[in-house]
Amino acid sequence: MQKTVDLLKHALSRRSASDWSRRLNTTPSVFTDAKRKGHLSPVIAGNLAIDLGEDAEKWIAIAALEAERDSPMLQRLRQTLLHAKP
Template sequence: MESTMQLLNKALSVQRAAAWVEDMNLSKSAISMAQKRGRLSPVLAGNLAIKLGENPEHWIAVAALEAEPESELLTRLRKAANSWRKL
């Protein structure tokens, strides 16, 4: 998995959005807003990762990279991150 939307899709294959909202005490719109934005917040990504048995640090980092506005520095960091993303 390379994006937080893939993590969310995995979560939604386990249980419905309403169940995640209740389970994690989220606002009712948290998941739908994430889908509209095309990314999860680092906190939501980390917590979903924990619930799914994934590495939360990895998913927090992925979400943080997705939240950054595009820049030359971000492009450079993404290229360097390809090696640690697979860990």
């Protein structure tokens, strides 16, 4: 499974953080904070995915999983998603 930081890197290779922040009506610090934390929020991930022509639902789900604390239920869900067919 890819990580939202991969989506962020892809987005920043296409446009600057300033361009994305104007496009998404946010501040460039959203992207700086995401890099520092190692993940995007589901809302930012979904919107970046839409603009990049990626599957927004997939990226929203990945971002939601990244935001959760580790638990047996989270591990079960990750394993299920890893084995799911696209």
